[in-house]
Amino acid sequence: MSEHPGSWRDLLGQAGQPAGHGEVPDMRLASAGDVGAGIDGAGGVLRQSRMPWRSASGVARGFGRSMSTAKEELGTSHGKLKVGTEGLSSIAVLAAVRESWETRLGDAQAECASLDVKLRNVAAAHNENDHAVQGSFAKLGEQGAEAVGRGQTGRAGLVNGMSLPPDQGVRP
């Protein structure tokens, strides 16, 4: 391919793409990886499955509970400390340190809850996407089956064999 026209060069320059190297800028999914990361340099790679996200979400939820328990344990373990250690100035300092750490543990708990929701959302989004794609293929299959039934095309039913009745399937 020859040099890009001036207007294209400007646009590519603004977009930070190398212009004028005889290459067409790659267009790929926003969620895909860098060029060359895929098999045979075919572009970005996108691998998605639902279970790891759901599992990670469950682990994050567990962290939230664990941090909450840690906060409670810290409070309980210091319950009678002030009374039984009168005269130790370091205990007064410790109270301030503990208060600060209870806040931090609360923050960690909130962070884990936030992560739980985000990870669960990724899993849900993937699930919906998966079902939508599956549904669209099923629809294609039905259309193919109708086409076969009408005799318009011989092998269209193979788009989605699942939707074809056994007697309409095309056998090898």
Added chain:
Amino acid sequence: MTWGLTLPGVSGLTWQQLDALDLGLLETAADGWGQASGRADASRTRVDNEMVDVLKKSQEGDAERAAVRRLRQLSQNFQYVYMQCGMARTSLNGLAAELRAPQKQLREVLDEARERKFTVKPDGSVEYPAAGKGEGGQPPPGGSSGAAGVPHHDAQGDRQPGRHSR
């Protein structure tokens, strides 16, 4: 009878307070920090093994990269909690251990004073009664020894040694 109490960091501690200290409470508090530290350590391991590694191996894309970045930050935060809470636990256990020896020494001295029917005054001085036979058939008179190196604590009354609980 005199004894000097020079405990680093607890110079304001009177002998009565040292006697009454429940060092087990310091260790219980240390356990609380230890539990928080342990939970953070276990959480860090799970973030690394059950989240970051799993997502990196099974997923690829911007969502995976963003999630892994944030999870690594979470892992570092857990590591920080683990270390800091662990330090608090160590400090409290160390304080209890350092105070245990002088407390034991103090209690032994107080027990000894009680056995001899001496009275330990709030300022650490000791009064002793007349006893035995002295010159001319008279018992040696009672008296007291001054305190040295023991802080005063006027708010409390005399201490009859041996009444403390163990």
